[in-house]
Amino acid sequence: MRHFIHLQLFLILIVCQISCGHESSKPNANTIASTKPNPTIEEYQDSVESYTINVKGDSVAYLHWAANDEITGIANTAFGDLDSIVKRGYIRVLVPYSKTYYYVEGMKRYGLAYELVSLFEKELNKILGYNPPKIRVIFIPVSRVHILELLTSGHADMIASGYAITPEREEKIDFSIPTVTGTKDILVGGPNSPPIHSVYDLAGQHVCVRENTSNQASLIRLNKILEKAGRKPMHIDLSDPYFESEDILEMVNEGMMPFTVVSDDLGKLWNSVYTNLKVYPEIAVDSNVSYGWAVRKNSPQLKAVINKFISTISKGTLAGNMIYNKYLKNTARLKNAQSKEALANLNRYKASFQHYGKAFSIDWLLLSAQAFQESQLNQQTVSHKGAVGVMQLLPSTAAQPPINISNIRTADNNIHAGVKYMRYLLDQYNAKDQMDSLNEQLIALAAYNCGPGNVRKLRREAIERGLNPNIWFDNVEILAAHHIGRETVQYVSNIYVYYRSYQALQRYKEYREKGHSKR
Numbered sequence: 376m377r378h379f380i381h382l383q384l385f386l387i388l389i390v391c392q393i394s395c396g397h398e399s400s401k402p403n404a405n406t407i408a409s410t411k412p413n414p415t416i417e418e419y420q421d422s423v424e425s426y427t428i429n430v431k432g433d434s435v436a437y438l439h440w441a442a443n444d445e446i447t448g449i450a451n452t453a454f455g456d457l458d459s460i461v462k463r464g465y466i467r468v469l470v471p472y473s474k475t476y477y478y479v480e481g482m483k484r485y486g487l488a489y490e491l492v493s494l495f496e497k498e499l500n501k502i503l504g505y506n507p508p509k510i511r512v513i514f515i516p517v518s519r520v521h522i523l524e525l526l527t528s529g530h531a532d533m534i535a536s537g538y539a540i541t542p543e544r545e546e547k548i549d550f551s552i553p554t555v556t557g558t559k560d561i562l563v564g565g566p567n568s569p570p571i572h573s574v575y576d577l578a579g580q581h582v583c584v585r586e587n588t589s590n591q592a593s594l595i596r597l598n599k600i601l602e603k604a605g606r607k608p609m610h611i612d613l614s615d616p617y618f619e620s621e622d623i624l625e626m627v628n629e630g631m632m633p634f635t636v637v638s639d640d641l642g643k644l645w646n647s648v649y650t651n652l653k654v655y656p657e658i659a660v661d662s663n664v665s666y667g668w669a670v671r672k673n674s675p676q677l678k679a680v681i682n683k684f685i686s687t688i689s690k691g692t693l694a695g696n697m698i699y700n701k702y703l704k705n706t707a708r709l710k711n712a713q714s715k716e717a718l719a720n721l722n723r724y725k726a727s728f729q730h731y732g733k734a735f736s737i738d739w740l741l742l743s744a745q746a747f748q749e750s751q752l753n754q755q756t757v758s759h760k761g762a763v764g765v766m767q768l769l770p771s772t773a774a775q776p777p778i779n780i781s782n783i784r785t786a787d788n789n790i791h792a793g794v795k796y797m798r799y800l801l802d803q804y805n806a807k808d809q810m811d812s813l814n815e816q817l818i819a820l821a822a823y824n825c826g827p828g829n830v831r832k833l834r835r836e837a838i839e840r841g842l843n844p845n846i847w848f849d850n851v852e853i854l855a856a857h858h859i860g861r862e863t864v865q866y867v868s869n870i871y872v873y874y875r876s877y878q879a880l881q882r883y884k885e886y887r888e889k890g891h892s893k894r
Contacts, residue, residue: 452529457676460532461503465511467531468492472516472868473619475641476536488535489514491554491688495535498684516861519585520616521849523547526671533677534669537638539589549672551681553665554688559639560593560661563624563646564653568633571655578606582634583623586613590620590636593661615875621645622872628652636660720752724765727790735798741816742794744873745823748866749793754786766793800827810845817847817867821855825863833858 453463460466470477470488477486492512500508515531522538525531527547540550562571562582571577578601584590591611598608612632614623623635624642628649639656646654668685670677721743728746732739743752749767750756757763763770766789773783773792777799780792800819804810810818822830833854834844842850847867856864 453532454529454671456674457680460677461510464509465513466496466499466533467513467515469515469517469522469525469531469534469536471519471522471536471619472865474621475619475644477514477516484514487537492535494688495681495684498687499680502680502683517849518617519588519619526669529671532670532674533681537666538669540665540667541589541592543592544669547672548669549674549678550667550669551678551685553667554685555640555666556663558664558666559656559659560590560636560664561639561642562634562636562655562658562660563627563642564634564655565627565630565632566651566653567630568627568653571634571658574658574660575601575604575606577601577609577634577658579609580634581610581612581632582636583612583614583627583632584636585618585620585623586616589661589664594636597660615872617868618872624649624652638664720754720765724752724754724786724790727787728794731791731794735794737794737797737801738874740878741870741874742790742797744870745797745820746790746793747873748869754789764789766790766796768792768796772796797823803827808845814845814847817871818851820867820870821847821851821863824866825855825859829859830855 453459453467470486470492472478473486475486476488477484492514496508496510496512500506500510503510515525517525519536522534522536523544526534534548537555538544538550540553544550562577564571569576569580571580574597577597582594584594591613594609594611598611601608620635620637620641623632624637624645626632627635628645628651630651639659642652642654642656646652668681670681724746725739725743728739728742731737732742746752746765750765752765754764756765756767758767761769764783765786766783768778768783768789770781770783772778773780773789773796778792778795780788780795783789783792797819800822801815803822804815804818818830818834821833830851833851836854837844837851840854842853844851852864852867
């Protein structure tokens, strides 16, 4: 798999998500349940060996993570405090998969949460007197939409992310001492948004944020102030629940939504990368916001060791500042990939995607999203495994049944072969599976990436573990992360985001064509 691809390039080509408030097809976290006892690390390692890894890209390199990381154990529930964790031998940590907190590039993981929690693992073993270490951290990268429920329902032991400490959340979970204090939630506009001089100028404006966040709560409070002053309330648009704040900032940067609200650290960081943003540090919808790690109620032992650790690495300490500055100030790792070549490639291949999409009854927007993930729409791309072209197929695979297409080094044949193979994979999941169209597509994409044989094994095991074999997100996805690694999980997730964004762009174009002005 190629390195983690930022959403910006795809936004410039074919996307911008404006489907605020649209319900996701992802299941609730309560579908993640098992009556089986919690396996040990050794049992996880043994089960990994039973899977044949036969995929494109570098997924084999992720195999050594699968025993200890990447959603391992989320299908099982476990409660208790630090003493229970010590007996178990591992601690499950929820982190958001984002460009700031936790992400994968090649065979390495990065991010603010990844580095801090890795340090916590060392400190925890040191506190417990374990040398060599006995307690391992299992990172569970998930969307924030389920992060609180996963913790309280016993699918993880703690949350380590930019999680705002609010009274509402404190009723359900316990927070550590703050990792960061004194931040502000500030307004950020795009290239077409009107100038804002005070919060009263936001009357009647559209502001997009993630649902059930401190940002949304702040906007609701601000609306009450506006209404009390006789002004129109803001339209609070809710983004796709599986998007991070960075994703919304990219969309605002492209002018597809006028405003959003983010922490001042994130606003300043991405303003240096996305040059169309208008950051309003003086327009704070909330001030003195604090962030912390979180544990379940009645976990005083775990909370105590976390607090001891945070006191040494919180923002403001020497060690903490080095890590926070690396991810919240240093822009060298970020890319603003405004590629004219990629835009030209999209225009060049659009007719082929539309033609073969219609011929094989697959939305050409989905195919374009898949091709962007595979090759960034570059026909000259050749993987180290020998996969070629826009759709990244092996010539030998394309020449054999069920594809039977030769010379995929030409773009049209390459797209034809990739679409035909996707149709073959989609046909494996028919009405008897009781699978909706979205999950047919997601599971077919997974099979395209890691092989249909592996997907069949994953779905069979999903039944055994009490998961839904017909739902990808938070079900079959969990087992894919465990047995195969993050590569297939991220492959499907990226395409999902790109596809949803592309669909939104189409709706936005229709909206504009009907004579509506820019919001």
